Amino acid sequence: MIMTELKNKWIRTLMFLLVTTAVFTSCNKDENTVQNADYVGKWSSDVITSDTQGDSKHNLTLTKNTFEDIIQTKVSSGAWVNSFIVKGTMTVTNNVMNVHVSEIGVSEINDQTKEFTGNITTYKEGSLLYGLILDQTGKKADFQSEYTVISNKLTLKSDLNKDGDFLDANETTTYNRQ
Secondary structure, eight states, rough: OOOHHHHHHHHHHHHHHHHHHHHOOOOOOOOHHHHHTTTEEEEOOOOOTTTTTTTEEEEEEEEESSEEEEEEETTTOOOEEEEEEEEEEEETTEEEEEEEEEEEEEEEOOTTTTSSEEEEEEEEEHHHHHHEEEEEEEHEEEEEEEEETTHHHHHHHHTTOOOOOOTTSSSEEEEEEE
């Protein structure tokens, strides 16, 4: 009887160790996947020049399944100020990101200079201002981006207007790892 109880304790201990090892191994694999995803990190775009909006650049932060894009605009003083922010979620399969914008914001505009102040108020999906701001950008809340990472360069090709190509203005952006 004592041998049977000892044997049962040994089996339970062994099972506990096996389950614990499996759980930690599984967690480590998930963590390694996040760490080894080549797109994860902080990125800064090259300057984008637009005839209507002036110079801008993006500061993009990507995790395995979220993003935050802070768009900066150059004002007349030569300073870069935060003008827009876009946040959301994404799933990634191979080199395609399925992106969903869940929060958007725009900077206040100085009444005298008519330039962005950098003070951004954000609005979550479902709010009236979220929809109005998104409509004003001409972009969709859901879109796909193809990405490539070569060395410390990230290239995103995004069909923002869902016309089936990446040929429209500002649909391809190059970023440098920060």
